[in-house]
Amino acid sequence: MSDITVVHLMRHGEVANPDGILYGRLAGYHLSDLGRRMADRVAEHLAPRDVTHVVASPLERAQETATPIAKAHGLDLAADARLIEADNVFQGKTFGVGDGALKRPENWKHLVNPFKPSWGEPYVEQVVRMMGALDAAKDAARGHEAVLVSHQLPIWTVRSYVEKRRLWHDPRRRQCTLASLTTFTYQGDKIVSVGYSEPARDLVPAHLLAGARPVKGQGKGQGKAFGA
Numbered sequence: 001m002s003d004i005t006v007v008h009l010m011r012h013g014e015v016a017n018p019d020g021i022l023y024g025r026l027a028g029y030h031l032s033d034l035g036r037r038m039a040d041r042v043a044e045h046l047a048p049r050d051v052t053h054v055v056a057s058p059l060e061r062a063q064e065t066a067t068p069i070a071k072a073h074g075l076d077l078a079a080d081a082r083l084i085e086a087d088n089v090f091q092g093k094t095f096g097v098g099d100g101a102l103k104r105p106e107n108w109k110h111l112v113n114p115f116k117p118s119w120g121e122p123y124v125e126q127v128v129r130m131m132g133a134l135d136a137a138k139d140a141a142r143g144h145e146a147v148l149v150s151h152q153l154p155i156w157t158v159r160s161y162v163e164k165r166r167l168w169h170d171p172r173r174r175q176c177t178l179a180s181l182t183t184f185t186y187q188g189d190k191i192v193s194v195g196y197s198e199p200a201r202d203l204v205p206a207h208l209l210a211g212a213r214p215v216k217g218q219g220k221g222q223g224k225a226f227g228a
Contacts, residue, residue, distance in 0.1 A: 005186040006145040007137045009155050012065040013038035013179045020094050025085050031064045038179035038200040043068035045199035046147065053141040056149035057083040066149040082129040083150040088120030123157050123167035130158035138186050152176045162191055177210040
């Protein structure tokens, strides 16, 4: 058996969210038609790979993204609660770019410490659970490849930890586009490299691509500042 194991950490596809709600960990938010196309595209991209383990966050959008990948490899799809979205106090509210939310006094108490962050699950706690999920997948797929479907903020946070960057950051700088793959290569039990790819890049709206500057009136409710 090879001592090289590859774990792909995938962000889910686009979500149907016409009311612009920051959905966070709320149930009932499913992939849009475009999101399903993104999931199918990544499944096609990974079809030739030696994937032996597929697991996803228990939230519907992650499970739906992972389903075609598991099906393409004839695998059962598992759920791992450690891959869930980061918790935050603005869940269920609209909190989009340019909507004035940061100017509302009732929100200020939640914004006092961006380094923790004070509005939700601490970055360190995200790292602990995500590293646990990565290590479990590495063990389950040892010598092969695994795919884990999660959410933008936990993915970027654990990548930052592995690459030895500070955990607090400008959310506009996250390299974690919809349906992207952040790939961790292990030699034995040690991560030796981290890669990033966007197999569905041509399907992603330009203002939602990694590194794109938010446009006023667009991206509302996608939750980029707090996860998604």
